[in-house]
Amino acid sequence: MRPPPTSTEAPTTAPDAHIEPKGAPLTNPRAIARARRKAALGRVWREYRRNKMGMAGLIVLAIFVFVAIFAPLLASACGLDPTCPSTGPQLQPPTPKYPFGTDDLGRSVLTLTIWGTRISMMVGLIATMITMVIGTAVGLTAGYYGAWRETVLMRFTDWFLVIPFLPLAIVLASLLGPSFYTIIFVIGITSWPSSARVIRAQVLSLKTRSYVERARALGASDWHLVTRHILPNVGPLIFANTVLIVAVAILSESTLSFLGLGDPLHTSWGTILENAFGAGAPFAGNWWWVVPPGLAIVLLVLSFTMIGYALDDILNPKLRAR
C-alpha cells in the first residue's frame, strides 16, 4: 500500500495510518508516534509467533520463569535442608513421592532442581546485564568516535578477550572466596569483549548512513546523533545479542558451580551436579540425581538460543526475506 501520487490531485485513501476526523488537528504527534511504535512492536510479535523455533523457545522459557518465580509454592524451601522432616531415604530412584528421586542426604532432587532455577537464572541475568552495559558503552564509543578513542578501547577489549575464563575464575575464587558474586564478576568481565566488537562493527556501518550525515548537516550534536539515530538502529542487534549472551552466562555459571567455585550453601543446578559427582553418582548408577539438573541446563540454554535466532531472523534486515 502506498500513498497517492504527489501533486495537487484529489487525495485518495491514505495507507494504514489512523485517519484523523476532518477538522480535528493532530493533537500530539509525539504520543501518536509512540502509539505507532507500539503497533510496530505488535507487528514484530505477530511475525515472531509464526516462527516455530522462536515460539518453542519462548514457551520453555516461560515455564522456567514460572518455576523460578513460584518456587516457594511449588516446593517447600525446607526441602533444601537435610534436617527437614520432608527428607526421605537417601539415594532413592524416582517414586511417586519423590518424582526425581533423592540425593545422598535424602533431599528431593525435584525440590533441588526447582530451587536451583532461581539462582541459575538470576546469576545468568545479572552477569548478562553487566556484559551488555560494558559491551555497549565500549562498542558505541569506539565505533562512533573512532580515532584514538577507538584504538585505545579496542586494544583494551582485545586484552580482555584473551583472558582465559577458567584460570581467572579459579584464581578469583581463591582470592575472594567461592560465591555467586565471584561467578557473576568472572562471567561479566570475560563476556563483554565479544559484544563490544559486534556492536562496534554495527556502529561503524551505521555511521556512514546518509541519514546520520543529514542530521549532522542539520546541525545535530554528537549526543543527538548517538541517542536518536545510532542507538535505535543498533538496538535490535543488542537485543538479539543479549539473549544469546544469557544462554552463555547460564552455561558458564553451571560450569563454574560444578567446579566448586559457587556458593556451597546455595543451590544452583551446577552445585547439584557438583554434589552428585562428588558423591560418585554417575558411577554408582544414581542417574536421577544427575539427569534433571543437566536436562534443565540444556533446555534453558536451548530456549534462549532459539529465541535469539528467531529474533535475529526477524530483526536483522539482511536475513529478512523480502
Next chain:
Amino acid sequence: MSEHPQAAGQAALSESAPPLLDVRDLKVTFAGRVGLGAGLVGRKATLSRAVDGVSLQLREGEVLALAGESGCGKTTAARAIMGLEPPNEGQILFEGKPITRDLHAYRRRVQMVFQDPTGALNPRQTIYESVAEGLRIHRIHRGPNGETEEQLVAKALARAGMRPAERFFLNYPHELSGGQKQRVVIAGALVLDPRILVADEPVSNLDASVRGEILRLLLQLRDDLGLAILVVTHDLGLAWTIADRLAVMYLGRIVEIGPAEYVLTRALHPYTKALLNVVPEVGGLERPVLTGEPPDPTNIPPGCRFHPRCPAVASGKAAAAGVEPKCRGEDLGLVELRPGHFAACHLATVAVRGVAKSAGGS
C-alpha cells in the same frame, strides 16, 4: 590564483548585492595512511588534494551546477560548503561572514539534499519526525508567525509537493516511493527556511520518469522562495535543464565556469568539450573518446593538470598554436574569455584573445 567570476546577464540578480555564498580558493586535502613500517623509515602519507583551489559565488535565486566525473572533487567541495568537511585552506563566506564564526547558525541557512533518498531517512523515524528533526535540533518551537511545530512540518511537506501533508505524518520511509522520499528529504531541508540548498546528485538514484517532477520542484522553490541552489551532478543534461550557471571541475579545480547555455553550446575548455562529446546521442560512437581512467588526486600533473589527456595536446593543435610548452609547464587559473564565461586553458586563451596569458596575471 582564480579571478572571481562575475555572473553577468542574469535578469533576476542585482549586480550591487554581494553574493550570498562566496567561496575563495577552497582547498581540502586528505592524507592517506602510513603503515607502521613505512612510517618508521620516514615515508610520508600520500596527500590527496581532493579540492585544490576552488572559488565560486552563488547569488540569491541562482541555480549553479557543479559538474564533473567522479573523483574531481565536486562532492568534497559541496560537503566543505556544508561545513561537513573542514577546509585545509581558503574561506567560505556566507552573507559576507566566514561560516566558521557560527557554524550552528549557518546550518540553518544552508541545507542539503542527498543522492540516495532511502539512505537519507532514518528507517525507524516517521516522516513527521524526519522533517521535524531540524526544528528540534535548533530548538525552534514556534514559527516566525507563531506557527506550531506541526504547522511548520505540514507547510514544508506541502511546499515539497506532498499533499495533503498530514496524511504522510505517520508513514515510515519504506512505505514511500523513491520520488516521495526525496520530497521528504527536501521538506526536511525547507522546514528551516534556508537560503541555500546544496543538492548532491538529487535525482540520479530516481527513476527517469520521476526525475522531471523533482527538478521542476527545485525550480519552483527557486522561483517562489528565492532559494539559491548548488547542484552537484555528473549529468550535463541536468545542467542544461535547470542550471543558470555551470562550473566544470577536473582534478580539484574548476576548469570552466559561465552561463550554462554558453558553457554547454560554446565550450572553451577541451575537457568540457570532451565531456559533451560523450553524451550519448544517435550515431555518436564514432566521436573521439578520451582515453585512460580519470587520474588520481594524489598525483597531480605539473602545468595544466589536464594536459596528459588533452586531445588538443595529443592532436598537435596546442603545438601548432605555440602553447604546448605552457600546457606542460605552466599552471593557470580561470581567465575571463567572454563576459561572465571563464576557462583555465592556454589554448582557449590564445584562441580568444590572441595572446597567451601567464599565470597570476590580471
Next chain:
Amino acid sequence: MSLLSVRDLHVNYHTRAGPVPAVRGADLDIAKGEVLGLAGESGCGKSTIAGALLRLLPAGTEVTGSIKLNGEDVLGMRPGRLRAVRWTETSIVFQGAMHSLNPVQRVGSQIAEAIVIHQQAGEKEARVRVGALLEQVGLPPRRIDDHPHELSGGQTQRVMIAMALACNPSLVIADEPTTALDVMVQAQVLKLLKDLQRDLGLAMLFITHDLSVLIEVCDRLAIMYAGRIVEDGPARSVFYESAHPYTKALAAAFPEIGESRFRMAPSGLPGDPPYPQELPSGCTFHPRCPVAFEACSHVDPRLFDVSPGWRAACLLVESAKGELDGADAGGGG
C-alpha cells in the same frame, strides 16, 4: 529464423505475501547479429527477463510461455543441456562487475573457468585464449594475473565482457553494463561493445534504464512498463517519434543539450512506476498518462501495429480505433 524467440512469457515470483507477477506476457525476437535494446524503470521486469532467458531465476519462480534459442525450447531443456547452452550459446554481462567477480581469484583464471567448465580447452590452452580475449577488450594481456581490486571500474567491466565472450556465444545479454560507470568510461565501454558486436557478428540484448545509451547501440528498441512490452520497433522511430505516451515521457527525461525546448523545462510524469502487486485497472499506465481518456481505465490494450515492425500498446494508435469501437459496442472492458 530468429536466434531468440520469446512468446507470451509470464514470470511470477513467490514471496511471503503471495505471487508477484514480474513479467505479464512479453514477446521478443532477436535475429542473428541484431542488437535489441530493452528499456524500462524499476519494477518493469526487464532484469527478470534476462534471468528467465537462461533460467537463472530463484527456485520456485513460476516461468511460463515459450523461450526458443536457435529453435530449441529453453524452458523444457534438461539440466545437462541447459548447462551446456549457458555461456556457449548465450552469456550475460552483469551490472556491477565489482560484485560479480571473485575478489580472491585472479581475473585470468576466472575467465578461463568458463572455458574449462565447458571443456572447450585444457588449462594451458585456455590461458592462451584468455590472453587473446583480454586484448580484444582492450586490456593489456599482462592483466591476466591481476586481482579484481587492482583494476578500475571500467577495467573490471571489460573483464566481464571478456568472460562473456569466452565461449563464443551467439547471443550476449548485457544487463545494465554501463550503469555504475563514469560518463567517459561508459562511452569507452559502449564503443567496445559496439565494435565487438560488429566484428564478431553478435546478437545482443541490451537492458538498461538509460534510453539515451540505447540509441547509440541498438537497431531495435523495446520499452517495458509494469511487466509488459508497451512499444517495440526501430530504435530511431521509437525514440524520436514515440507512439506510446510512456515512451515519449521517458525519452523526454533524457534531454538533448542544445535543444531550447528542454531548457528550464524539466519534464517528468506524476506518480511513480507501479508495484507489480498493485497494478491499476485497464491500461496500467493510465493514472500517469497525460493523454489518457475514459476508455483507458478499463481497456487493457494489446500491442497494435503502428507500421510494419513497429507496435505500441496504446488505444491512441490508429489501428486500435477499430478495436475500441468494437469493444464499446460490446459493452466495454
